[in-house]
Amino acid sequence: MALNASELKVGDTYTERLVEDLKRTQIVQYAGASGDYNPLHTDEVFTTQVAGYPSVFAHGMLTMGMTGRMLTNHVGDGRLSKFGVRFTSQVWPGDTLDSTATVEGLREEGGEHFVDLSVETVNQDGVKVLTGYAAAKVDG
Amino acid sequence: MAIDKFPVEGSHIMMFARSVGDDNQIYHDDEYAKGTEPGSVIAPPTFAQSSAQFDPDYFLRPKTGQDWFGSGKEPTGVKKSSSGGGGGGGGGLHAEQHYEYHRHIKPGDVLTGTTKPGKTWEKEGKRSGKLVFTESVTEYRDQNGELAITATGVGVRTERPVDSK
Numbered sequence: 001m002a003l004n005a006s007e008l009k010v011g012d013t014y015t016e017r018l019v020e021d022l023k024r025t026q027i028v029q030y031a032g033a034s035g036d037y038n039p040l041h042t043d044e045v046f047t048t049q050v051a052g053y054p055s056v057f058a059h060g061m062l063t064m065g066m067t068g069r070m071l072t073n074h075v076g077d078g079r080l081s082k083f084g085v086r087f088t089s090q091v092w093p094g095d096t097l098d099s100t101a102t103v104e105g106l107r108e109e110g111g112e113h114f115v116d117l118s119v120e121t122v123n124q125d126g127v128k129v130l131t132g133y134a135a136a137k138v139d140g
Numbered sequence: 141m142a143i144d145k146f147p148v149e150g151s152h153i154m155m156f157a158r159s160v161g162d163d164n165q166i167y168h169d170d171e172y173a174k175g176t177e178p179g180s181v182i183a184p185p186t187f188a189q190s191s192a193q194f195d196p197d198y199f200l201r202p203k204t205g206q207d208w209f210g211s212g213k214e215p216t217g218v219k220k221s222s223s224g225g226g227g228g229g230g231g232g233l234h235a236e237q238h239y240e241y242h243r244h245i246k247p248g249d250v251l252t253g254t255t256k257p258g259k260t261w262e263k264e265g266k267r268s269g270k271l272v273f274t275e276s277v278t279e280y281r282d283q284n285g286e287l288a289i290t291a292t293g294v295g296v297r298t299e300r301p302v303d304s305k
Contacts, residue, residue, distance in 0.1 A: 084238030
């Protein structure tokens with residue numbers, strides 16, 4: 001369901017749990033679907049013994065993909081016009097992530113209405129793992 | 141990087157949506173999708189990332205007959221070179237990703253991707269030493285030459301592995 005501009009105001013938030021206790025298998029699933037087979041995400045031996053990390057960790061794009069699910073659930077299918085993020089901290093197996101979209105503004109462009117959102121995804125310790133923005137077409 | 145042919149396929153969209161934990165029917169159910177505003181199955185917002193599958197030279201995919209740096213008998217399949225410690229292994233980490241959607245892609249689309257280098261900048265990081273950021277901008281065009289998605293990625297190389305704490 002699409003959002004309606006008349007029902008939105010600056011500061012409104014929408015939050016969704018993206019994942020609880022992220023499994024290594026989901027990271028493998030993402031590697032397979034996206035085609036990014038970097039062993040840092042799936043190969044514990046390489047990642048701990050060669051790359052020097054405590055364990056494999058999620059692709060940033062997996063976190064962005066899950067965050068995108070929160071957004072499309074919020075703004076409706078086919079409504080996004082922009083979505084951009086910075087990866088601010090790594091996401092590890094076992095992490096639980098929650099993501100929030102906050103209305104930053106509403107605007108009209110060429111007769112169409114848009115909502116501008118800020119986006120933030122945090123882990124179970126409240127550490128931001130992703131920050132960003134999105135824009136979506138809304139009903140007028 | 142150039143992608144000559146990125147055929148957008150329904151089963152690939154379904155697998156991609158599953159991998160990000162999205163069971164929205166619009167990503168796998170044609171009948172359902174007909175009744176939605178887009179009117180057909182569409183791809184999730186970050187699906188263009190999977191164009192890597194169609195990049196013949198993509199360096200993070202093992203290729204037949206070539207060394208692969210992941211573990212087998214040894215922790216890495218590549219003899220120790222001067223690639224240095226951290227950041228590693230995979231040519232750096234992903235720092236930022238931005239998408240502009242000019243239209244939403246769907247099964248049957250055949251995209252091409254053309255990538256141009258963007259800005260480069262450096263920063264001193266507390267957790268990982270010197271950071272070198274590199275931007276690249278990929279334009280995905282459809283079978284009619286129309287711009288569908290502009291994707292801007294920023295990669296970062298670090299001097300050493302990022303401290304997790």
